Amino acid sequence: MTTEIKVPVLPESVADATVATWHVQAGDAVSRDQLLVEIETDKVVLEVVAPEDGVISEISQEEGATVLGEQVIGIIAEGEGKAAAPAPKEETPAVSADVKVIDILVPVLPESVADATIATWHAQEGDAVSRDQNLVDIETDKVVLEVVAQDDGVLGKVLFAEGETVLGEQKIGELNAGVAAASAAPAPAEAEEAPAAGDExxxxxxxxxxxxxxxxxxxxxxxxxxxxxxxxxxxxxANKPAAAPAKPSPAPAAQASAVLGERTQKRVPMTRLRKTIANRLLEAKNSTAMLTTFNEVNMKPIMDLRKQYKDVFEDRHGVRLGFMSFYVKAVTEALKRFPAVNASIDGDDIVYHNFFDVSIAVSTPRGLVTPVLRDADQLGMAGIESGIRELAIKGRDGKLTMDEMQGGNFTITNGGVFGSLLSTPIINLPQTAILGMHKIQDRPMAVDGKVEILPMMYLALSYDHRLIDGKESVGFLVTIKELLEDPTRLLLDI
CATH class of the missing domain: 4.10.320.10 (E3-binding domain)
Structure with a gap:
């Protein structure tokens, strides 16, 4: 039986790598987790260890060769060979026989997610951990997955650092189950990196x-x-132009230093979620004929109704009566009357949905997400409030699942909670429309020839003009306005 020695998965921005140093030769006997070869990329040096005991039977890529991610560079065969000199950095303290080494694996990723990123390690090598303790957060394009300890013990090797790209079910570390923190030898401190010299x-x-x-x-x-x-x-x-004999221009770094003075700035990489949000918003702007129409609604009837029944509602259902349940109810009824707003474009086809899954925009520490409230037309006011509250808490704590993030026919976003008076929301692809709610503010309004101070709110409907015409968009928004200004119509279905 043979085992292939492969180049690790390379980050997205790295096209290829170089075989830097082989620490073994053909015919050497190797043991599990022994360092075999170092692979050098433009940014980091990756270590490839032996997946099991055996003998190096073949080295197909010598030092200096350019290789690709997951390319086979050698073979390990079963048997005994000449002992290879152990690499100094691989020396680890002996572990007692009753210690069980458990692999820490990336969770299975959904079909639509190709890879993930190590977001945060909550423990370091040598730290004592307990069963079900969160060890590491794995960030995908949509959600953050938690990997917990399967048993009590000590965190052993950490194979992938924060920010590195990993695949589903890939091994990212080891847990030494049954080891006490006091008996676990500390991980050797890495020597300070010094500039390489000579050929190195x-x-x-x-x-x-x-x-x-x-x-x-x-x-x-x-x-x-x-x-x-x-x-x-x-x-x-090689491409650097020769310096002109004339007065040299100051280096950009010097210019930046002179401009900043004692002021500082911080540069951090975008998270995967933030990059995904940016790409999707840009795609929506560039691939749709987006247009926004506005209206305003008198919120006094809903505010009076809410004031009258909010205490009874909370006592009966165990959840507060907010404005979002009215918004969702009004949107669901308007979607029934205007099917094109509840549709989507798939190539040259229009897909009309006969169900009403409403996406609710939720602000989280990692960015804006849009979890889906399923079958909103079948929920009562209490069911809507409970569903939205649960999604908001999960979003805040990073507990949203892929199923809760996927789908949705229409999106509601409420910028009013942050004080926004008016905005033009961007469509949440592949949907064709999004409704923006805003701050409720007292304004003088003309009512029956008299000026009254009323709590008014602007509504903004952004829609894809390729599918939705102006008449439909305005009619949809007016329907929502009428239902919100007379909430009794929501109960009577008129």
Whole structure:
């Protein structure tokens, strides 16, 4: 039986990598988790360890070779061979026989999610952990998944650091079950990275490229780990224009330093969720004929009704009576009257939905998400309020599931809770419309020839003009206005 030695999965922004150093040779005996080879990318050096005991029967990619993610670079066969000199950094304290090593795996990802990112490790190597304790957060494009400890013990190796890309069911660490924190030897502290010197400053393939370009190590500034020189550094140095003899312009870094002075700035990478939100919003703007129509609604009838019955409602149903249940009820009734607003475009087809799943925009610490309230037409006011409250709490705590995030025919977003007076919401693809609610504010209004101060709220309906005509969009918004201004019609279905 043989086992393939593969290059780890490379991050999205990394096209290929280089075999930096083999720590074993063909014929060497290796043990499970022994370091076999270091793979160097433009940003990090990845370590490949032996998945099981055996003998190195073949090394197909020598040092300096360019390789791709998950490419086979060697073979491990069963049997005994000559003992390989152990790599110093792989020396670990002996573990007692009753210790059980449990693999920490990425959860199974949904079909629509290709990969995920290590968001936060809540424990470090050598930390004592208890059963069901959250060890690490795995962030996908839509939700954050928690990986908990399967047993009491000590966190062993952490194979993937925060920010690295992983796949479903991929091993990301080890848990030493049955080990007490006091008996677990501390993980050796990593030595401070010092700039590499001599041939170690660049991999063989990079040195070849430097020779082809006629450059020496002193001509190139290394931006890799420990000052290593990458291929991009060589290309940048080769394409750098010769300095003009005239007065040299100051370096950009010096300019930025001079402008900032003692002020500071912080640069952090976008989370996967934030990048997904940005891409989807940009896609909606670029791929739809989006238009927004406005109206305003007198909220006094609903406010009076809510004031009269809110205490009785809460005592009876155990949930507060808010405005969102009225909004959802009005939207659901309007969707029944205007099927095009409840439809979506799929290629050259129009898909009319005969159910009413309403997405509710929820602001979370990681960004805006739109969990779905299923079959809103079959829910009463208490069911709607309970459903929205549950989704909001899950969104705040990062507990939303993929099923709760997928689907939805129409979206409601309430910027009024943050004080927004008027806005133009962006369509939540593949839906064709979104309703924006806003701040309720007292304004002077003309009523029967007299000026009255009424609590007014602006409504904004953004819609895809490819499917929804102006007459339908205005009629839809007017229907919502009429239902909100006379909530009795919601109960009488008129």
């Amino acid at each position: 400053i660049a991999s063989p393939s990079v040195r070849r490229l430097m020779n082809e370009k006629g450059l020496s190590a002193s001509d190139v500034t290394g931006t890799g780990k420990g000052g290593r020189i990458t291929k991009e550094d060589v290309e940048k140095a």
